[in-house]
Amino acid sequence: MDTTQLLKGVLDLAVLAVLKDEDGYGYDILRRLRTAGLEEVGDASVYGTLRRLFQAGLLTTYVVPSEEGPHRKYYGLNAAGRDQLQRAGKTWRTFASTMDGLLDERGVAA
Amino acid sequence: MDTTQLLKGVLDLAVLAVLKDEDGYGYDILRRLRTAGLEEVGDASVYGTLRRLFQAGLLTTYVVPSEEGPHRKYYGLNAAGRDQLQRAGKTWRTFASTMDGLLDERGVAA
DNA sequence: GACACTACCTCGCAGTGCGAAGTAGCTTCT
DNA sequence: AGAAGCTACTTCGCACTGCGAGGTAGTGTC
Numbered sequence: 643m644d645t646t647q648l649l650k651g652v653l654d655l656a657v658l659a660v661l662k663d664e665d666g667y668g669y670d671i672l673r674r675l676r677t678a679g680l681e682e683v684g685d686a687s688v689y690g691t692l693r694r695l696f697q698a699g700l701l702t703t704y705v706v707p708s709e710e711g712p713h714r715k716y717y718g719l720n721a722a723g724r725d726q727l728q729r730a731g732k733t734w735r736t737f738a739s740t741m742d743g744l745l746d747e748r749g750v751a752a
Numbered sequence: 753m754d755t756t757q758l759l760k761g762v763l764d765l766a767v768l769a770v771l772k773d774e775d776g777y778g779y780d781i782l783r784r785l786r787t788a789g790l791e792e793v794g795d796a797s798v799y800g801t802l803r804r805l806f807q808a809g810l811l812t813t814y815v816v817p818s819e820e821g822p823h824r825k826y827y828g829l830n831a832a833g834r835d836q837l838q839r840a841g842k843t844w845r846t847f848a849s850t851m852d853g854l855l856d857e858r859g860v861a862a
Numbered sequence: 863g864a865c866a867c868t869a870c871c872t873c874g875c876a877g878t879g880c881g882a883a884g885t886a887g888c889t890t891c892t
Numbered sequence: 893a894g895a896a897g898c899t900a901c902t903t904c905g906c907a908c909t910g911c912g913a914g915g916t917a918g919t920g921t922c
Binding site: 645651659729730 | 772840
């Protein structure tokens with residue numbers, strides 16, 4: 643099944659969420675998302691999202707040269723990012739329950 | 753708040769759902785969606801979605817001239833449409849619970 | 863030397879929701 | 893009559909975002 647379209651607008655939220663408790667770098671964030679169940683996320687999508695969130699002023703970033711491989715560009719939430727995470731989370735929950743209500747009323751896909 | 757991006761890929765499902773129990777025409781479908789809670793859906797989005805679903809072979813259509821206003825182009829689900837409704841519903845539920853799990857684990861937006 | 867994994871980036875495309883604008887019929891109010 | 897407003901559908905082109913393809917580099921393994 644194709645979840646590409648479903649991800650639209652939600653990937654931002656997902657990335658903010660996996661960064662809530664611990665800073666992370668792109669490749670690691672990709673793994674976190676896939677581990678969490680979003681297995682079809684492409685790497686380019688994550689890197690693009692990180693750039694977008696950073697440009698929106700929601701993330702801080704710093705590069706850590708690794709002795710065992712390529713350098714790692716870490717990202718972390720700032721105050722605005724945490725705020726946005728809460729707001730986007732609420733928006734998602736509201737939207738999701740609206741959809742669930744719509745489907746439940748009509749007995750779709752129990 | 754902007755739910756435009758969240759709608760991506762879900763509008764198809766929503767339209768199929770509101771057509772499950774009763775055929776409807778575009779303008780009426782728009783009202784059903786808004787009544788159900790999707791208040792920010794644009795009319796062009798609905799008409800476009802209907803055309804797409806029809807072209808995908810999921811809908812039947814017939815025009816009913818109205819004596820009290822413009823003609824109405826009715827749409828209804830066919831077998832493939834009902835099948836798609838069930839599958840899209842399941843995909844949505846799976847996806848939504850994945851996202852909920854991701855947020856719950858991190859205590860986002862209770 | 864070939865392969866595989868980590869880690870990042872750029873480019874351009876694809877899908878889809880939407881705003882703007884237009885057409886047209888009907889009802890209501892002034 | 894004229895103006896306004898609702899119903900009802902359509903077309904056009906834009907905006908956003910996820911993704912595939914491709915590239916660069918470092919490290920480790922066979």
